[in-house]
Amino acid sequence: MSMTGAFHTIVCDIRSQPFERRRRSTTVSVAVVVLLGIVFILRNVYQHQPRLEPDRQPPAYESARQNQLPSTSVDTALRVAVNQLFYSVDPSVPGNWYFPAFAKEKIEWIKTERAAGKLSMILLKNTANTSLDFEAMMAAGIVEGKPMIIVAQPRFLGFLIEGGRLSPPFTQQQRNDFMLGLVHETLHVQNPHHGNPASLDDRMTEELQVWREVDLNVVRQLRQLNQPLSFRFIEADDALRSCNEDTECQPLRELLLPSERRRQ
Numbered sequence: 001m002s003m004t005g006a007f008h009t010i011v012c013d014i015r016s017q018p019f020e021r022r023r024r025s026t027t028v029s030v031a032v033v034v035l036l037g038i039v040f041i042l043r044n045v046y047q048h049q050p051r052l053e054p055d056r057q058p059p060a061y062e063s064a065r066q067n068q069l070p071s072t073s074v075d076t077a078l079r080v081a082v083n084q085l086f087y088s089v090d091p092s093v094p095g096n097w098y099f100p101a102f103a104k105e106k107i108e109w110i111k112t113e114r115a116a117g118k119l120s121m122i123l124l125k126n127t128a129n130t131s132l133d134f135e136a137m138m139a140a141g142i143v144e145g146k147p148m149i150i151v152a153q154p155r156f157l158g159f160l161i162e163g164g165r166l167s168p169p170f171t172q173q174q175r176n177d178f179m180l181g182l183v184h185e186t187l188h189v190q191n192p193h194h195g196n197p198a199s200l201d202d203r204m205t206e207e208l209q210v211w212r213e214v215d216l217n218v219v220r221q222l223r224q225l226n227q228p229l230s231f232r233f234i235e236a237d238d239a240l241r242s243c244n245e246d247t248e249c250q251p252l253r254e255l256l257l258p259s260e261r262r263r264q
Contacts, residue, residue: 075125075153081160082123082151084168089179096175098225102217103179106186110149119189120148127152133259140185149185173228180233184214200260207256208249215240 089096090111091104099107113119120143124130132139137155141148160166163174170178187210195202219233232255239251 078153078157079123081167082156085170085174085178086121086182088168088170088175089182096179098222098227099179100218100221103183106183107179109190110182110186113147118147120146122148122150123153123156124150125153127154133262135259138181138185140188147189149182149189171228173230176222176227177230177233180214180218180229183218184210187213203260203263204253204256207260208247208252211236211252211256212240212245212247212249216245 087093089099089107091099091107096104110119110121114121130139132150132152135155137152137159139150139152141150143150159174159177163171163177165171165174188206191206191210195206197203215233215237219229219237222229223234223237236252236255239255240249242251243249
């Protein structure tokens with residue numbers, strides 16, 4: 001599948017650590033946890049959940065090869081998990097009563113646009129030929145002329161493992177972080193003025209705008225309710241508070257800049 005346009009990334013990392021983190025190698029213990037979790041994921045398929053469009057790009061995960069598990073089993077399990085998680089953040093689910101109105105509106109917009117065939121959402125297995133940062137779990141852009149929200153499969157796998165739940169019921173923080181990622185990417189899709197994707201300044205301008213809008217309309221309210229959130233959302237909110245929500249907030253710029261530079 002050819003990809004065109006800019007991909008705007010958001011890191012949904014639920015570890016309480018500083019912004020800059022190094023890559024971590026996949027350990028045997030993690031592979032075991034993943035493979036055990038796959039069994040539970042496949043046993044909890046919802047019959048009426050929204051369906052993501054299958055990604056058509058190889059290859060299989062190394063953990064699957066090492067354990068002689070067909071790659072399609074891993075892929076299917078993760079596709080089931082992302083669909084279940086998408087279903088779990090539906091505003092109509094009673095447990096999501098506390099979602100701010102802004103967040104509910106954006107999630108409903110995704111549902112409506114997908115139902116009308118105007119928006120695609122895929123689980124992307126191979127991110128090697130994209131501009132996604134290695135820590136990015138979601139992106140938004142134009143693929144073959146169609147608006148699309150992408151969930152990066154490698155990072156999504158890490159997100160599930162770090163959150164401690166590979167299948168429903170997902171933790172409240174997993175649901176909150178996934179919902180915030182969708183709201184963030186929806187703003188990128190709805191923004192008609194992306195600027196030059198090759199320009200670091202243009203990308204930073206848009207990222208600052210989107211992070212600020214998500215923070216003021218969703219994150220700030222969730223923190224007031226003492227909802228569990230990714231460390232990054234909390235750190236970004238603290239940065240915005242320190243600059244009085246200025247649109248050119250320098251503390252927030254400093255937090256976002258390393259990730260954007262890695263995309264050069």
